[in-house]
Amino acid sequence: MKLAFRLFKVPDGSMEPGLKSGQYVMVSGLSKRVKEGDIVVLKHPYRNMHLVKRVKNANNGRYFVLGDNETLFGEDSREFGHVSEGQIIGKVIFKR
Numbered sequence: 001m002k003l004a005f006r007l008f009k010v011p012d013g014s015m016e017p018g019l020k021s022g023q024y025v026m027v028s029g030l031s032k033r034v035k036e037g038d039i040v041v042l043k044h045p046y047r048n049m050h051l052v053k054r055v056k057n058a059n060n061g062r063y064f065v066l067g068d069n070e071t072l073f074g075e076d077s078r079e080f081g082h083v084s085e086g087q088i089i090g091k092v093i094f095k096r
Contacts, residue, residue: 004030006090008041010052014067014076015039019052019095029090034058039092040065045080050089053077061085 006027013021019039027041034040038055042065053065053076062082077083 004028005093006041008050008052008089011049012072014069014072015052015054016069016072018068019092024096025052025092026094026096027090028093034063034088034091041089041092042083043087043089044075045083045087051075052092063088 006029008025008027010019010021010023010025019025025039025041034055036055036058040053040055040063042051042053042063044051051065054068055063056066056077057064062084064077064082066076066078
């Protein structure tokens with residue numbers, strides 16, 4: 001069963017200053033329609049963990065995702081390439 005809303009903890013500082021490491025975000029899994037500029041939670045392509053990243057490019061169900069913190073090189077599409085729609089858990093709709 002897929003949950004409509006889920007709470008996730010931001011795992012690192014790659015989204016600072018907007019989202020801090022350890023901060024919680026509410027994610028909507030109701031719509032997988034994500035567009036450039038959206039912040040999403042996704043499954044890491046190679047490890048058993050979740051990432052919080054911003055969609056920089058969306059094209060035919062493939063997404064290039066990056067962190068907002070330009071001084072911190074986190075795990076993102078520069079390392080592992082585009083991610084598929086199936087790896088996207090949902091869009092961040094609320095931060096706390």
